[in-house]
Amino acid sequence: SSELTQDPAVSVALGQTIRITCQGDSLRNYYATWYQQKPGQAPILVIYGKNKRPSGIPDRFSGSSSGNTASLTITGAQAEDEAAYYCQSWDTSVNHYVFGTGTEVTVL
Amino acid sequence: QVQLVQSGAEVKKPGASVKVSCKASGYTFSNYGISWVRQAPGQGLEWMGWVSTANGNTSYAQTLQGRVTMTADTSTSTVYMELRSLRSGDTAVYYCAREGANCVYGECYPIDAFDIWGQGTMVTVSS
Numbered sequence: 001s002s003e004l005t006q007d008p009a010v011s012v013a014l015g016q017t018i019r020i021t022c023q024g025d026s027l028r029n030y031y032a033t034w035y036q037q038k039p040g041q042a043p044i045l046v047i048y049g050k051n052k053r054p055s056g057i058p059d060r061f062s063g064s065s066s067g068n069t070a071s072l073t074i075t076g077a078q079a080e081d082e083a084a085y086y087c088q089s090w091d092t093s094v095n096h097y098v099f100g101t102g103t104e105v106t107v108l
Numbered sequence: 109q110v111q112l113v114q115s116g117a118e119v120k121k122p123g124a125s126v127k128v129s130c131k132a133s134g135y136t137f138s139n140y141g142i143s144w145v146r147q148a149p150g151q152g153l154e155w156m157g158w159v160s161t162a163n164g165n166t167s168y169a170q171t172l173q174g175r176v177t178m179t180a181d182t183s184t185s186t187v188y189m190e191l192r193s194l195r196s197g198d199t200a201v202y203y204c205a206r207e208g209a210n211c212v213y214g215e216c217y218p219i220d221a222f223d224i225w226g227q228g229t230m231v232t233v234s235s
Contacts, residue, residue, distance in 0.1 A: 037153075042227060043153065043222075086152065088155075096168075096169055097155040102152040
């Protein structure tokens with residue numbers, strides 16, 4: 001299957017922890033990559049590989065995986081973390097990248 | 109600095125073609141492949157395809173096969189995406205994105221993640 005499913009929207013209180021999940025068969029064999037996208041802006045990479053963060057991404061962002069589910073955790077969410085988050089993986093059934101449906105995160 | 113700069117917004121009629129450019133700078137162009145990703149208004153991200161900047165090899169999403177062509181010009185460090193037979197459903201922001209890689213002693217290994225993105229190009233298809 002070439003689908004990656006995410007919850008459409010979640011909210012978190014300022015300073016609390018939030019976990020965003022991504023489900024799909026391809027995640028059994030490939031790590032999920034995670035992107036953050038703010039309105040009117042291009043996505044930016046936040047997590048790749050086995051929980052790796054590019055330079056400049058705060059350590060409150062972390063990734064994990066179990067079976068067909070990958071998770072992005074924001075520990076101590078900040079107002080600037082309010083954004084849409086997309087997972088991405090490689091689908092061997094069609095030999096191309098696939099993105100998740102996206103999760104809108106609201107920081108209250 | 110490392111960046112991808114895309115060409116400007118386009119308005120096209122149904123049935124026409126559009127060609128969007130993506131100029132790379134600040135890194136060794138041929139060490140990193142480029143993918144194109146589009147986003148329809150209010151919608152999620154859709155991977156369109158990939159071009160190798162080292163040898164011009166391509167891979168396209170099945171949904172766009174036959175309508176899209178991606179090319180790389182090493183002399184100008186520019187990648188192009190052409191989409192033909194445009195329809196209203198092609199209205200979207202089109203992004204080029206660099207496929208990140210770990211380079212060790214001149215050998216580069218893709219990390220299956222897009223680490224640098226262009227600013228996006230709005231393509232509107234309307235009669």
